[in-house]
Amino acid sequence: MTDIAKGLEGVLFTESKLTFINGTEGILTHLGIPIQEWAENSTFEELSFALLHARLPNAAELAQFDADLRANRALPEKLVEEIATFPKHAHPMQTLRTAVSYLALFDPQAEDTTPEGRYAISLRLIAQMSTIIAASARTREGQPIVAPRMDLTHAANFLYMLTGKEPTPEQARLFDIALVLHADHGMNASTFTAIATSSTLSDTYSCIVSAIGALKGPLHGGANEAVMDMLDEVGTPDKAAEYIGGKLDRKEKIMGVGHRVYKYFDPRSRVLRDYAEHVANKEGKSTYYQILETIEKTVVERIGSKGIYPNVDFYSGTVYSDLGIRKEYFTPIFALARISGWCASVNEYTKDNRLLRPDAVYTGATDAHYVKLQDR
Ligand SMILES: CC(=O)SCCNC(=O)CCNC(=O)[C@H](O)C(C)(C)COP(=O)(O)OP(=O)(O)OC[C@H]1O[C@@H](n2cnc3c(N)ncnc32)[C@H](O)[C@@H]1OP(=O)(O)O
Numbered sequence: 506m507t508d509i510a511k512g513l514e515g516v517l518f519t520e521s522k523l524t525f526i527n528g529t530e531g532i533l534t535h536l537g538i539p540i541q542e543w544a545e546n547s548t549f550e551e552l553s554f555a556l557l558h559a560r561l562p563n564a565a566e567l568a569q570f571d572a573d574l575r576a577n578r579a580l581p582e583k584l585v586e587e588i589a590t591f592p593k594h595a596h597p598m599q600t601l602r603t604a605v606s607y608l609a610l611f612d613p614q615a616e617d618t619t620p621e622g623r624y625a626i627s628l629r630l631i632a633q634m635s636t637i638i639a640a641s642a643r644t645r646e647g648q649p650i651v652a653p654r655m656d657l658t659h660a661a662n663f664l665y666m667l668t669g670k671e672p673t674p675e676q677a678r679l680f681d682i683a684l685v686l687h688a689d690h691g692m693n694a695s696t697f698t699a700i701a702t703s704s705t706l707s708d709t710y711s712c713i714v715s716a717i718g719a720l721k722g723p724l725h726g727g728a729n730e731a732v733m734d735m736l737d738e739v740g741t742p743d744k745a746a747e748y749i750g751g752k753l754d755r756k757e758k759i760m761g762v763g764h765r766v767y768k769y770f771d772p773r774s775r776v777l778r779d780y781a782e783h784v785a786n787k788e789g790k791s792t793y794y795q796i797l798e799t800i801e802k803t804v805v806e807r808i809g810s811k812g813i814y815p816n817v818d819f820y821s822g823t824v825y826s827d828l829g830i831r832k833e834y835f836t837p838i839f840a841l842a843r844i845s846g847w848c849a850s851v852n853e854y855t856k857d858n859r860l861l862r863p864d865a866v867y868t869g870a871t872d873a874h875y876v877k878l879q880d881r
């Protein structure tokens with residue numbers, strides 16, 4: 506009997522210098538530096554540079570990178586006009602996928618798959634995805650699109666474009682931390698998808714469109730919105746334990762818990778929980794936070810022994826909710842951060858490319874012959 510690595514679990518297909526995960530101890534590092542240190546000290550701009558270059562920038566390099574991102578925030582006018590006509594019923598991940606594909610049409614360098622070309626496109630995509638997501642959200646909410654500002658950080662500018670109001674420094678910093686926490690995570694499904702597309706030597710936009718499609722699913726990035734759906738369904742904290750208990754009895758999945766690699770707490774969920782706890786201590790516990798506390802306790806008690814603990818999607822929604830963001834935009838915000846990891850991984854992989862092409866054990870019919878339609 507041939508062994509099948511269902512879900513490619515534990516299969517090593519490449520080397521990478523970017524991200525290390527120890528799933529049993531709940532450790533995550535980028536370039537060897539723990540995620541907690543990135544969250545505490547760094548910015549999304551700096552981590553994006555570090556991922557794209559596989560090293561930390563010096564002050565001048567970071568200033569230049571930041572200036573380049575700011576200079577590339579604006580979208581082609583034609584794309585802005587198109588986004589303004591997107592149907593309001595479309596899910597924001599659909600509009601993001603479509604708009605990124607559309608963006609490629611306006612990039613004369615779109616087909617450039619040299620390392621320099623991929624790098625230049627990566628930088629523009631990191632800058633422009635933010636503008637696309639905010640513009641699509643404004644359209645969906647029936648509000649005028651807000652043009653990017655060049656004097657704000659990446660995080661502050663996104664919140665400004667999304668809400669039309671300049672965020673406070675605390676709000677901007679909090680959102681920046683959320684972006685840092687989501688920027689990269691090894692060979693997760695969407696990054697792997699981006700790499701699979703790039704391994705055919707396809708263009709960078711195609712890789713990112715593929716990755717957006719993979720992130721959208723509720724077993725991956727879509728789980729952050731699904732967690733919010735679950736909290737809304739629970740309604741009040743007193744119902745949480747019974748609701749989760751019932752789901753576990755019926756062997757149904759709880760969203761925002763469990764992970765293919767982490768069999769202990771996802772360290773990003775701890776940073777996000779600490780923030781949620783901080784707000785709870787300052788402003789009183791929100792209903793969402795109280796429900797999450799009970800769900801976490803129930804899950805760890807009941808199925809922690811199976812290695813099921815909260816993942817990054819469990820608490821991220823409370824952070825975005827505190828910033829006044831609606832749940833439909835949570836997964837696009839994940840993409841807004843993960844674009845750096847996708848691009849960095851594609852660029853790293855294609856420098857020593859090999860076509861990705863696994864195999865399946867054939868279990869279908871053998872020795873069959875074609876039967877004409879009228880004879881069936
Ligand atoms: C950013 C991210 O992508 S993080 C992940 C986001 N996704 C989610 O939050 C969706 C909910 N979680 C899940 O669906 C899963 O945990 C996954 C898909 C993320 C990982 O799943 P896998 O690695 O395939 O775990 P696997 O299926 O082997 O689970 C092992 C056991 O835990 C159970 N389990 C896994 N996840 C959950 C869950 N969310 N709720 C309840 N039970 C679970 C399984 O039923 C299985 O139980 P069994 O041994 O009694 O059959």
Ligand SMILES: O=C([O-])CC(=O)C(=O)O
Pocket residue numbers: 689690691692693694725764765766816817
């Ligand atoms: O690594 C994974 O499989 C999923 C994940 O947590 C991420 O992409 O951030």
